[in-house]
Amino acid sequence: MSSKFTDAMGRLFDFETTAELLQYDFVQQALLAGAILGLLAGVIGPLIISRQMAFSVHGTSELSLTGAAAALLVGVSVGLGAVAGAVVAAILFGLLGTRARERDSVIGVVMAFGLGVAVLLLWAYDGRTGAAFSLLTGQIVAPGGTGIALLAACAAIVIGALVFMYRPLLFASTDPEVAAARGVPVRALSIVFAVLVGITAALGVQIVGALLVMALLITPAAAATRVARGPLAATVLSVVFAEVAAVGGILLALAPGVPVSSFITTIAFAIYVVCRIIGSARRRTGGGRRAPVAA
Secondary structure, three states, X not given: OOHHHHHHHHOOOOHHXXXXXXXXXXHHHHHHHHHHHHHHHHHHHHHHHHOOOHHHHHHHHHHHHHHHHHHXXXXXXXXXXXXXXXXXXXXXXXXXXXXXXXXXHHXXXXXXXXXXXXXXXXXXXXXXXXXXXXXXXXXXXXXXXXXXXXXXXXXXXXXXXXXXXXXXXXXXXXXXXXXXHOOOOHHHHHHHHHHHHHHHHHHHHHHXXXXXXXXXXXXXXXXXXXXXXXXXXXXXXXXXXXXXXXHHHHHHHHOOOOOHHHHHHHHHHHHHHXXXXXXXXXXXXXXOOOOOOOO
């Protein structure tokens, strides 16, 4: 076994080192960023599950990497670049994948092209390789005060938009044909929601990385819908689970100094397994129903 891995695991529960690191501003900013991202992911996650958009989240997060890599190359805000790339990807997915049967193929085609461009941009970058690697796997170092402000502003916009259109969006998510017959603008809501998902995925890239952003956007919501008995309960539990995974993952990663995504994904997966066991036990005993947005 690698000595580097062994040393890191040996420092996993070094609470003294963790306490010392918590005194630094960049660690406090990382925790704040993780908490904001956990709130945002927890709120939007159940709707992503109900609309069966897990693959589009993966595609959007991968293409936010393209925008982030372009921003890194030209020397502008990586956060803004990631958001721009994700929004463009979300709009393309919404416009080109209007039919359900062609949606996955459209996402795959656009994602493959975008990733090819991202590889080229990262290759052309002459700066630190660690900065490029962190776009894939996440990092403890938060994007600083400006990045926190961008994260908070985007989170407020996304959550505000979701609150405003929650009822018609939930209706369109559970029964799109009836919603369209009732006059709900199903296609417009789909495109707007895709953009909101894109923004959320782009923000998650800075903490979790493009490869593992689904750990926050999908896994806590999937866990919540296994045990919740309604959309509201699923949303509340999703937020709790996402916060535990995001903040807990950052705290555990401090002392060993490993990528935060390793612990965030592990915590989120453990929560999912426990919730799945609880949900299965309930169904066997007839002790409750799953939420209508269940995974």
